[in-house]
Amino acid sequence: xxxxxxxxxxxxxxxDLAMEMNILSSRSGILLFSNVSDPGNYTSxxxxxxxxxxxxCSPNTVSLSQIEYxxxxxxxxxxxxxxxxxxxFKDSHRVLCNDSDAQDVGFAYCLPITGRKDSPFCSGADxxxxxxxxxxxxxxxxxxxxxxxxxVYEGLYALGKAPLIVYGSLLGAVRNGSMIPFTEDIDIAxxxxxxxxxxxxxxxxxxxxxxxxxxxxxxxxxxxxxxLYTSRLPIARNYSVPYLDLYAMEKVNETxxxxxxxxxxxxxxxxxxxxxxxxxxxxxxxxxxxxxxxxKETYGDDYMVPKPRK
Numbered sequence: 001x002x003x004x005x006x007x008x009x010x011x012x013x014x015x016d017l018a019m020e021m022n023i024l025s026s027r028s029g030i031l032l033f034s035n036v037s038d039p040g041n042y043t044s045x046x047x048x049x050x051x052x053x054x055x056x057c058s059p060n061t062v063s064l065s066q067i068e069y070x071x072x073x074x075x076x077x078x079x080x081x082x083x084x085x086x087x088x089f090k091d092s093h094r095v096l097c098n099d100s101d102a103q104d105v106g107f108a109y110c111l112p113i114t115g116r117k118d119s120p121f122c123s124g125a126d127x128x129x130x131x132x133x134x135x136x137x138x139x140x141x142x143x144x145x146x147x148x149x150x151x152v153y154e155g156l157y158a159l160g161k162a163p164l165i166v167y168g169s170l171l172g173a174v175r176n177g178s179m180i181p182f183t184e185d186i187d188i189a190x191x192x193x194x195x196x197x198x199x200x201x202x203x204x205x206x207x208x209x210x211x212x213x214x215x216x217x218x219x220x221x222x223x224x225x226x227x228l229y230t231s232r233l234p235i236a237r238n239y240s241v242p243y244l245d246l247y248a249m250e251k252v253n254e255t256x257x258x259x260x261x262x263x264x265x266x267x268x269x270x271x272x273x274x275x276x277x278x279x280x281x282x283x284x285x286x287x288x289x290x291x292x293x294x295x296k297e298t299y300g301d302d303y304m305v306p307k308p309r310k
Contacts, residue, residue: 055091060221062221070157110218111222111225115139116137126179130143136230146281148217149280152186156188163188163285165286174292179281180306185242189246190247194246205219205225213248215244218241247261267288
């Protein structure tokens with residue numbers, strides 16, 4: 001009888017041990033899995049790309065803590081407080097994870113972005129709008145352009161490049177003190193060389209490239225890239241995304257100034273300096289001394305009448 005009881009107790013103990021080992025084995029599997037980095041957050045130190053899967057990737061977006069902005073505007077404060085993630089690029093968009101040949105592909109390295117261009121919905125479009133979650137159906141194209149305008153202008157000003165609002169951007173400022181909702185780009189004139197500006201803009205997540213003139217667009221590395229990215233678009237074709245044009249401006253002699261893309265004409269010095277100011281969304285920007293003269297010469301007598309592009 002004693003032998004039978006002993007054998008039964010041994011069996012129970014063995015069963016308990018087996019069950020405990022099975023439980024521990026299961027738990028250790030869970031613990032090991034939980035200590036593996038999330039594939040979506042894994043950063044390769046050698047490639048500079050976040051590997052999400054074989055068919056997708058994420059670029060290393062710029063670090064907001066490393067960016068020096070040139071004003072204390074609330075936009076920058078809120079931007080740095082936001083919980084921002086990098087975009088995820090799939091299939092043909094995977095090329096956007098590699099910036100090694102960005103200078104050679106022009107617009108193709110611009111982040112695919114679209115948005116609305118209709119009035120009155122996009123009247124008064126502002127970069128502050130981009131800090132709220134939007135889709136292409138609720139985001140205004142001009143809000144992205146406003147972001148480009150302010151940051152490139154501030155960068156030029158900080159480097160002493162005498163930025164001036166010209167062409168279509170000046171037109172919107174003079175007409176309504178805002179962005180033209182259906183406009184496709186931003187126009188800024190500058191003086192001097194742009195090497196320092198290019199480096200500064202790349203460090204902030206912009207693509208700075210030359211295509212007939214110097215241009216700027218939002219790069220895949222921008223802090224807001226995941227918010228702005230429109231995945232259904234193809235790789236950007238020329239002029240198909242929000243972009244900014246930079247026009248070289250120089251003093252020819254004591255009486256004339258020359259502006260890139262202004263044709264063979266020159267601007268009389270008294271129409272250029274001293275610079276005047278216009279406001280766009282409440283922010284001041286320098287422009288030529290006589291903006292009405294400039295716009296009349298550029299667009300004709302009826303420059304104040306909106307003419308949406310077809």
